[in-house]
Amino acid sequence: MMKNTNYRLSASLSRFGIYLFMLIITLLVVIPIYLMLINATRTNAQINEGISFIPGSNTINNWKNLTNRNFQISQGFGNSLFIALSSTIIVVYFSALTAYALHVYKFKLKNFVWVLILFTMMLPGALSFIGFYQFVARLKLLNSYIPLIIPGIAAPAVVFFIKQYFSSTLSFELIDAARIDGAGEFYIFNLVILPVIQPALATQAIFSFIGSWNNFMTPFILISDPKKYTLPMLVQMLRGDIYRTEYGSIYLGIAISLVPIIVFYSFASQFIIAGIAMGSLKE
Known part of the structure; x- marks a missing residue:
């Protein structure tokens, strides 16, 4: 007792x-x-x-101080939203496609590709930034959104996460059944596999969206046209000399920049919860 x-x-x-x-x-x-x-x-x-x-x-x-000092909040919102949504879709879809190929198919150099992805994931992003800038400059893509969106196709950390999720949840019987029914490989991936890994996709979508939305350094280096400035770049401008004492306006600008992140998280988290609930009812 x-x-x-x-x-x-x-x-x-x-x-x-x-x-x-x-x-x-x-x-x-x-x-x-x-x-x-x-x-x-x-x-x-x-x-x-x-x-x-x-x-x-x-x-x-504080709001008047923002709007009266050429703080183009609607323009910054639109630019950041376009970049964040586009890069998030590319990151999540192509990373899932790569992880699916590495998990399902057997081909030569498969282990080498996986080790290369792991090695790339360990390298700090700042290490290749100078080379990335020179590469973008030679392609004459400066002051363009393309370098902010397309490189998302190669996201080793997202590939690693989704592949590990595949290893713990994906059933090969599901793929074999779809093939027996005559479904093509892309049909299987898009309409069978993606709904199954919905929680993993939603999780990585949240991280990708937040990372892209809060990204300041890369757009600051590549974008020079004020009309293409993202919202973090506009908020950073509030710290200039003319805004040095306008702390209330600075806090308000930062608070406004957090609204899309909260909205996107609230939307994407529903898919995580739904996926967990569906998995808990699986026999």
Whole structure:
């Protein structure tokens, strides 16, 4: 009896420790975002006074500071949305196609290709940035969205993740059954396989969209036309000399840039939940 009591007490303490740790992590994530939203409603003087958890009443003036100083938010939204959605679709689809080929088919140099993908995944992206810029310049693709979208076809980390997902969930009997029914390989991949790996696709779509949306350095180096500036580039412009003291406007611009990320995550997370629920009911 004493052993059962001690076991229950130990289990309760462990559960409490886990919940406490999760609560601390949640607060560390939520509080900075909350403070950013609060500062977006405050005046510059109020922000300089220190931290506050109470919203201010200067949101309209902060918005006017953005719009009156040539902050083309709608244009930046459109540019960033086009780049993020296009690159996300390319990254997810072609990475899934590559992972499917590596998992299902047997061909020469298969192991070499897989090792090459793993090796490429370990290399830091900044290592090849100078060569990438020179390559884009020789192709005369500077000031174009093409270098921001098309390179997404080669995404080794996404290929690795989806291939591992294939290894744990994909049944070869499903593919054989589709082939027996006379389905072609692309038909099988597009209409049979993609719905099965929906949670993996949604997960990588979220990461790809956020990475592309928040990408500042690559567009900053490649894009010179102000009409093609992405939203992070426009937000970065708020830190120039003329905006040096407009902290409320800066916070408001950053807060606005987070809205599409939250919306896309809310949309894509539904597919993750649906896929998990469907998998839990699988016999």
